[in-house]
Amino acid sequence: MQFLFLTALKAEARPLITRLKLQKDSKSHLYKKDNTFLFITGVGKKKCQDRLQSLKNMDLDWENTVLINLGIAGGNANRTAIGSLYRVNKIIDEKTGRSYFPDILINNGLNEIQLTTVKNGVTKNGNRYPGLVDMEASVIFDTMSKYVPSHRLLFLKVVSDHMDVTNWKFLDVESLILGKLDVIQLIVKSHINIDLSDRYILTAAEIKFLNQGSIKLQFTETQSLQLISRAEKFKKLGKEINKLESFFTMNPRSKQERNRIFDQIKQSLST
Amino acid sequence: MTKSNNLFLPNFSHIYVESGAENYLLAQQCLDRFPKSTIIKIPDYKSMFNRPGQDFQTQKKSMKMILAVKKPPFIYKGTDIIQDGGFKNFFYITPILNCLYNCDYCFLQGMYSSANMVVFVNQNDMQSAVELELDNRTYPSDPLMLSISYNTDLMAFENILPITRSWINYANKAQDLHLEVRTKSALFDSLTHLKPSKKVLLAWTLSPEKVVRENEFNTPPLDRRITAVQSAIEKGWKVRLCFDPVMVYAGWENDYINLLNQVKSSINGSKLFDITVGVFRMGKDYFERVHKSKPESLVYYQYYENKNGVMTIPKVEREGVKDLMRKNLDGFISNNRIHFWS
Numbered sequence: 001m002q003f004l005f006l007t008a009l010k011a012e013a014r015p016l017i018t019r020l021k022l023q024k025d026s027k028s029h030l031y032k033k034d035n036t037f038l039f040i041t042g043v044g045k046k047k048c049q050d051r052l053q054s055l056k057n058m059d060l061d062w063e064n065t066v067l068i069n070l071g072i073a074g075g076n077a078n079r080t081a082i083g084s085l086y087r088v089n090k091i092i093d094e095k096t097g098r099s100y101f102p103d104i105l106i107n108n109g110l111n112e113i114q115l116t117t118v119k120n121g122v123t124k125n126g127n128r129y130p131g132l133v134d135m136e137a138s139v140i141f142d143t144m145s146k147y148v149p150s151h152r153l154l155f156l157k158v159v160s161d162h163m164d165v166t167n168w169k170f171l172d173v174e175s176l177i178l179g180k181l182d183v184i185q186l187i188v189k190s191h192i193n194i195d196l197s198d199r200y201i202l203t204a205a206e207i208k209f210l211n212q213g214s215i216k217l218q219f220t221e222t223q224s225l226q227l228i229s230r231a232e233k234f235k236k237l238g239k240e241i242n243k244l245e246s247f248f249t250m251n252p253r254s255k256q257e258r259n260r261i262f263d264q265i266k267q268s269l270s271t
Numbered sequence: 272m273t274k275s276n277n278l279f280l281p282n283f284s285h286i287y288v289e290s291g292a293e294n295y296l297l298a299q300q301c302l303d304r305f306p307k308s309t310i311i312k313i314p315d316y317k318s319m320f321n322r323p324g325q326d327f328q329t330q331k332k333s334m335k336m337i338l339a340v341k342k343p344p345f346i347y348k349g350t351d352i353i354q355d356g357g358f359k360n361f362f363y364i365t366p367i368l369n370c371l372y373n374c375d376y377c378f379l380q381g382m383y384s385s386a387n388m389v390v391f392v393n394q395n396d397m398q399s400a401v402e403l404e405l406d407n408r409t410y411p412s413d414p415l416m417l418s419i420s421y422n423t424d425l426m427a428f429e430n431i432l433p434i435t436r437s438w439i440n441y442a443n444k445a446q447d448l449h450l451e452v453r454t455k456s457a458l459f460d461s462l463t464h465l466k467p468s469k470k471v472l473l474a475w476t477l478s479p480e481k482v483v484r485e486n487e488f489n490t491p492p493l494d495r496r497i498t499a500v501q502s503a504i505e506k507g508w509k510v511r512l513c514f515d516p517v518m519v520y521a522g523w524e525n526d527y528i529n530l531l532n533q534v535k536s537s538i539n540g541s542k543l544f545d546i547t548v549g550v551f552r553m554g555k556d557y558f559e560r561v562h563k564s565k566p567e568s569l570v571y572y573q574y575y576e577n578k579n580g581v582m583t584i585p586k587v588e589r590e591g592v593k594d595l596m597r598k599n600l601d602g603f604i605s606n607n608r609i610h611f612w613s
Contacts, residue, residue: 089285090311101287101311101319105333107280112309145324193278195332199565232565236572270574 001192002035002061006069006144008043008136011173015181016070028058041136045119048136052143063198066152066191069140070184072160072173073115073132074122080113080159085180086132088155090114093138100141103151108190110183115157126163133163152196156184201232206241213248223262230269243268279333282371285309287387289316289339295392298338301432305336313337320368320385328566330386331373341365341391345400349418357610358416358449360408364397366390366434367423372455373488375568376516379422381557388423390432398441405447414447414470420454426473427456436462442470453513455487457495459502467507472544474511475500477534479526482518486570493530497537504542512538515549515612517592518570519584524595531599540603548596549612551575552583589613 007013013031016022022031022038031038039055041048073086080086087110091100094116104112113131117138126133137155145153158176165171202210210231214224231241247265252258286308292298302310313319316339349361368389369379380386391397401417408415419425425435435452439462442450453474477500478486480493491499503510512534517527551570553561555577562571575582583589593611600609 089309090313099314099318101313101322103325103330104285104309104335105279105329107278107284114311145322149324149326149329150322151326151329190278195279195329198326199328199567201565233572236569 001194001197002037002065003188003191004060004065004067005036005038006041006067006136006140007038008041008048008071008134009173010040012071012177013038013040014174015178019181019185028054030055030058041140044135045117045139048139049143052140056143056147062147063200065148066154066188066196067140067144067148068154068156068184068188069137070156070177071134071136071158072171072176073134073157074126074129074161074163074165075113075132075159076127076129077162077164078127079131080162082159082161083176083179084111084159085183086111086113086157086159088113088115088132088137088157091137091141091155092116093142094118096138098138098142100138100145101150102141102153102155103149105151106190106193106196108187110156110187113157115155121168122163123165124163129163132157132159149198152191154187154191156187201236202228202241206231206235209248210241210244213244216248217250217252217261218258219262227262227265230266234269241269282334283308283336284333285311285335287311287313287316287319287335287337289313289337292338292340292392295338295340297390297392297394297432297434301336301338301390301392304431308336315339316389320383320387320389322385325385327380327384327386327564328373334369334371335387337387337389338392339389340393341396343400345397346404346417359410359413360404360415361418362401362404362415363418363421364401365422366394366397366419366425366438367428370423371427372424372490374455374490375486375488375566376518376551376553376570378553378557380564380566381553381559381561382422390434394434394437398445401448402445405445414449416449416451416472417442418451418453420452424454424456426452426454426458426461429456429458429461433461436465439465439468439471443468451511455490455496457491457499459499463502463506467509469509472509472511473503474513474547476513476515477530478514478518479530481526486518486568493533497534500538504538509544510542511544511547513547513549514596515547516551517548517596518551519588519592527595528599531596531603535603543604543608545608545610546600546604547610547612548592550584550589550592552578552581552612555580555582558582 005016016038017031020033020036022033024031041051089104089112115132115137116129118133122133158180160171160176210227214227235241250261252261283305316337319337346362346364349363405415419438429435442448449470451472451474455476475496477496483493500510576585593613
């Protein structure tokens with residue numbers, strides 16, 4: 001399992017970078033060490049959406065990634081306490097009215113709350129929002145849920161203010177995050193669970209073996225996909241796919257010959 | 272809340288309530304039943320249930336409940352995949368979507384992208400639709416048979432919400448309405464205070480213990496189902512036995528012969544309403560959707576044939592099932608009371 005933190009601000013990221021000794025890749029701007037990654041999205045929906053485009057193209061193992069949007073948020077004064085950490089169970093995009101629901105499957109004892117993603121920071125009449133307010137979560141859910149299933153999307157927010165701040169510079173963002181870092185690490189630990197990963201049948205090495213075979217035999221894209229699918233079924237029934245090795249040494253000299261070899265492989269995988 | 276894997280939250284730790292659903296009695300009963308659950312308001316149940324990026328089998332480890340108000344259609348005509356048991360006016364309704372159980376051969380995982388359970392709180396609207404259908408049924412001299420447990424196991428849910436008994440009470444009052452309640456549950460006790468109704472067919476699915484253990488996750492063991500069947504017959508209910516699906520695997524014949532022997536030694540065949548027998552079958556689209564999710568179950572990696580858009584075992588195996596079941600049910604119940612899907 002690997003973990004990808006998304007923060008809007010460098011100040012939100014700094015405690016994690018320091019504690020986990022994350023190193024920045026100057027090309028991708030991705031911080032990483034071992035199985036933990038961190039990416040700073042910038043503040044606001046537009047900037048966040050733009051930066052997430054570059055993230056999507058990075059070579060991350062999305063099938064095993066838990067994505068954690070960590071940051072500060074404004075909170076309803078009657079329902080939240082400054083410095084408290086919440087897990088978001090519902091995100092509403094104020095502009096579109098659309099709701100998003102991360103799956104809450106793992107037991108970690110955190111208080112839960114709903115969050116509204118707004119365009120501009122809220123500095124007065126904050127209690128019109130029932131829970132928390134931020135400026136990125138809806139975009140993160142909308143964009144990243146195409147890559148990471150909803151049970152591996154976590155939105156963790158520390159309440160920084162009650163939406164009555166006149167000067168944001170006075171907020172000690174780092175201390176707010178630092179104060180909850182131990183709990184956050186425990187939550188991360190609770191998600192190290194094979195049941196949360198995507199299920200797979202063929203290993204990465206087996207897929208590579210089949211793909212190389214497809215290239216060697218000049219299979220069409222459809223044939224390559226069928227080969228993977230049939231090999232999965234074959235393996236699932238307890239059989240070894242390395243029996244295909246002898247086919248992969250062949251050199252078809254025409255499309256007809258290629259198709260003949262493909263039919264032979266299909267036959268071999270169905271017995 | 273029901274128990275599940277330690278790391279995972281218990282089932283129904285969260286209840287999502289569609290706007291307007293909270294005004295219904297059934298919603299209140301449900302919320303009272305789970306006072307510790309986190310309540311989340313949602314605009315429309317589909318915004319939660321039909322989200323992209325859900326994983327059915329992962330969600331099964333911690334199912335959530337969604338309370339919603341059903342919109343039309345409230346009643347559906349039976350499909351070719353469901354056995355109508357000879358009833359000409361055969362319909363089904365969906366009081367609940369999804370099931371407490373997790374049978375690996377079940378079509379629900381191909382039908383829905385979510386494993387969460389939707390409870391429709393406006394059962395009265397479904398009853399009004401049934402009344403309309405009763406008035407306009409194609410074969411007016413035949414009763415209307417309504418399956419109420421098609422997209423769920425309603426009796427298994429009876430200790431949570433009393434929907435089965437509410438439908439039985441309704442059927443007793445409605446002229447020409449018969450109900451089929453298909454189940455794997457052993458919760459017959461929840462209905463014992465009701466007067467047995469000749470209009471209600473309680474249909475138990477029975478499978479060999481190996482199939483229960485390996486394919487019908489979270490369901491009661493065979494002996495408890497048989498005990499429930501015995502109680503129901505004893506109390507005077509109409510009972511159907513369903514050997515459906517008969518699973519075909521190495522050694523299935525012996526397992527099913529043993530199952531039938533156990534059934535014959537513990538249940539009086541003459542007191543049964545009928546028996547249905549079927550094999551694994553699933554609409555091609557649903558099958559492919561399940562297959563794509565790379566399920567653990569071996570069911571989706573066997574050889575099947577496409578029979579008019581339905582994935583099922585090859586004809587020779589279907590015939591084998593039919594022959595074995597017919598032979599071993601011979602003398603237990605008359606042949607005209609055995610219905611085969613093949």
